[in-house]
Amino acid sequence: MSRLSLFIPLGVFLLILLVGYLGFSLDKRNELPSALLGNSFPTFDAADLFAPQTRVTREDIVGRPALVNVWATWCPTCKAEHEELMRIASISDVYLVGLNYKDDRHLALQWLADYGNPYDRVIVDPDGSLGVELGVYGAPETFLLNGAGEVVYKRVGDVNRRIWDDEIAPRLAHMGMTVAHQASGGEVLGHAD
């Protein structure tokens, strides 16, 4: 009995190791779980980037699976992400909505003219109030909506090739979306990465 109790310190030590391992390996401090996950995308009323007089509402973007990408020209990671969004736009028919977040309209238009426009629709949130509705706390952030307008996945940080392949494309395929056009596959995939 007393011999067995000699192992208690070792047990405690292993327990501390385990807690430390779990604590550090599971810690995703840069990825807050979205409070919207599993919930309906909120209603909104925002201006269109290309036509500021035109109002865009929730009804305009729901009804089919969609990616809502929060971006800004002041955000360096968005620049890194842009190429992947262009690739996604060319290989998949998912509805891409850009949410230009706390940005200057002219800089945003210039950006899309310079680097290409992957979006089907771009709406603007000049003061970040729509961002607060969405629980956005930086850029880039990307929401995946199903056809019913529910948020099924959220990515904080850039959508890169790995995130597309592992997280987004399978979910879109599950919704019955085309995630890679067969004919253009070769040439389009050729210059990525």
Add this chain to the structure above:
Amino acid sequence: MLIRTLLLIVVALCSGLSATARAVSQVDIYHFDSTEQRERYNSLIEEFRCPKCLNINIAGSDAPIARDLRRTVHKLVVVDGMTDQQVRDFLQARYGDFVLYDPPFNARTWLVWVMPFVLAVVALGVLFFFARNKRGGKTLDAASQDRLRALLNRQQS
């Protein structure tokens, strides 16, 4: 020459300091209808955790999102006339439990709440285990005591 260099350094330091002072003193200017409203605003922004900066409340952070949330809290209190609890619910619905420094007891947080009590029980168990072992070691049963007495007697004779 030396004096001039020193002077230059002093001037450089001072201008640097005043630049920092200006950056820090960039405060939000808000209008309130009453002092009660302002006090509620001030205590509310102390209460929420900045989503971007991990361990600063939105009152103490200069992150853009903290500024947005302060503006949101101001609007909710002054324009929308929400109660403190309604403001808490509003932010929690959008940013999750993370923004609350006092998280609720639910399916996701129960482990954090329960763990101290579990550890206390484990600690008490360990203490009890050692205490009992010690006491058990001290007393001998009747047969062992007889053997011990016999051994001691043999030694003496």
